[in-house]
Amino acid sequence: MAFWSSTSAFTSKVPRKILFMFTLSLSVTYLFYSLMSCYNSLQFPLQENHVYQARVVTEETTSVAFREKLYSTTTHAYIDEDLIYKTSTVQTVTGYVVSTVDHSEDAESKRRETEWVGTPLAHTEMIAGGLNAVSGREHQESSTIDDDLSRRVNCTPDYGVKKLPQAIIIGVKKGGTRALLEALRVHPDVRAVGVEPHFFDRNYEKGLDWYRDLMPSTLEGQITMEKTPSYFVTNSAPKRIHSMAKDTKLIIVVRNPVTRAISDYTQTLSKRPEIPTFEVLAFKNRTLGLIDASWSALRIGIYALHLESWMQYFPLSQIHFVSGERLIVDPGGELARVQDFLGLKRIVTDKHFYFNKTKGFPCLKKPEDSSAPRCLGKSKGRTHPKIDSDVIHRLHKFYKPFNMMFYQMTGQNFQWEQEEMQ
Numbered sequence: 001m002a003f004w005s006s007t008s009a010f011t012s013k014v015p016r017k018i019l020f021m022f023t024l025s026l027s028v029t030y031l032f033y034s035l036m037s038c039y040n041s042l043q044f045p046l047q048e049n050h051v052y053q054a055r056v057v058t059e060e061t062t063s064v065a066f067r068e069k070l071y072s073t074t075t076h077a078y079i080d081e082d083l084i085y086k087t088s089t090v091q092t093v094t095g096y097v098v099s100t101v102d103h104s105e106d107a108e109s110k111r112r113e114t115e116w117v118g119t120p121l122a123h124t125e126m127i128a129g130g131l132n133a134v135s136g137r138e139h140q141e142s143s144t145i146d147d148d149l150s151r152r153v154n155c156t157p158d159y160g161v162k163k164l165p166q167a168i169i170i171g172v173k174k175g176g177t178r179a180l181l182e183a184l185r186v187h188p189d190v191r192a193v194g195v196e197p198h199f200f201d202r203n204y205e206k207g208l209d210w211y212r213d214l215m216p217s218t219l220e221g222q223i224t225m226e227k228t229p230s231y232f233v234t235n236s237a238p239k240r241i242h243s244m245a246k247d248t249k250l251i252i253v254v255r256n257p258v259t260r261a262i263s264d265y266t267q268t269l270s271k272r273p274e275i276p277t278f279e280v281l282a283f284k285n286r287t288l289g290l291i292d293a294s295w296s297a298l299r300i301g302i303y304a305l306h307l308e309s310w311m312q313y314f315p316l317s318q319i320h321f322v323s324g325e326r327l328i329v330d331p332g333g334e335l336a337r338v339q340d341f342l343g344l345k346r347i348v349t350d351k352h353f354y355f356n357k358t359k360g361f362p363c364l365k366k367p368e369d370s371s372a373p374r375c376l377g378k379s380k381g382r383t384h385p386k387i388d389s390d391v392i393h394r395l396h397k398f399y400k401p402f403n404m405m406f407y408q409m410t411g412q413n414f415q416w417e418q419e420e421m422q
């Protein structure tokens with residue numbers, strides 16, 4: 001009673017207008033905090049790719065660690081003078097995923113590698129990242145994490161629908177495929193899965209639903225993409241991709257096969273330092289100058305041979321070739337051609353890149369809402385071991401007829417022979 005009487009005394013003393021204003025301001029404050037808590041999910045997909053919730057996923061990741069750390073709000077990514085992050089666990093970095101997975105290498109490459117630093121991953125990509133971090137883990141598990149995330153991270157589910165990719169970077173391994181994909185992801189109409197799904201070579205039996213589920217959701221007008229460089233040398237891949245969708249656009253990043261082979265070897269060497277030298281592996285019989293073309297590092301570079309199988313299923317107009325060399329010296333130019341091929345507006349231009357002297361490669365400039373420029377990780381742009389010049393020369397000779405055939409098939413001269421003359 002006392003309460004009611006004091007309340008009515010209070011209301012009678014305070015003008016109604018003030019009471020109304022007070023109630024209104026309380027409601028507005030409440031509304032503001034509700035909206036803030038949904039902020040993560042509301043951002044997507046209104047801004048560029050790099051505004052999604054982010055995770056740092058690396059090789060030490062375990063399912064448990066993934067779950068535990070997924071919701072951490074502490075930033076533990078390190079940045080060195082070169083502005084290149086070094087990471088070691090799964091961490092949440094506001095607005096960015098600091099690494100993605102690259103499974104282009106065979107057994108040893110199941111390890112996770114730090115890729116573009118500060119690269120954003122969409123919701124599904126994080127799931128795939130977490131999933132792939134734990135070898136042998138089935139997709140079922142990723143779905144669990146997915147649901148969990150939807151509940152705990154997003155106030156609303158992911159926007160758009162998951163679609164099978166309309167464009168795939170099918171190769172070549174060590175050509176510059178990661179650099180290309182990450183640059184394309186800057187485009188607001190490109191949504192790509194950060195991990196290499198290896199669907200058409202290793203996971204085909206899992207079915208198209210599994211594959212589609214790995215993809216990020218897209219809105220109308222957005223293109224879904226993925227990259228798995230080993231598709232290019234997988235015999236069954238052309239037929240399989242064709243049977244998924246015969247209008248799939250294919251992108252192949254090619255690089256001088258000799259440098260590509262050395263890059264491939266350098267990657268293996270970094271994981272297995274005990275392997276024989278490049279010179280030993282390159283020859284069946286060095287005295288006779290007999291090249292071992294069955295060595296995968298060399299076989300991958302016989303582009304004409306592999307391209308032939310693709311051309312049995314896809315017209316050339318559906319295949320776009322990117323020069324790995326030009327992608328480094330003129331990323332804007334190469335990106336312009338790729339965007340044209342994909343039917344996209346030329347949004348990713350020179351303005352998005354700067355040359356990082358320490359890295360020795362172009363890096364993506366920092367987006368407006370971040371403090372981090374984005375260079376690829378340490379596994380991209382490794383220092384190659386010095387290879388005997390006569391071996392290099394012998395390899396150039398070996399590749400020359402195949403390169404000529406490749407230029408003829410594609411109608412483009414990639415000028416790898418010029419490099420030999422320099």
Ligand SMILES: Nc1ncnc2c1ncn2[C@@H]1O[C@H](COP(=O)(O)OS(=O)(=O)O)[C@@H](OP(=O)(O)O)[C@H]1O
Nearest residue numbers: 104173174175176177178179263361362380381382
């Ligand atoms: N911007 C930028 N930053 C770093 N590295 C760049 C870039 N553009 C192209 N490259 C070259 O990409 C090579 C790795 O190729 P991939 O990404 O196709 O490798 S992988 O197949 O996915 O492992 C990598 O090969 P290596 O130099 O031999 O490490 C680079 O030369």
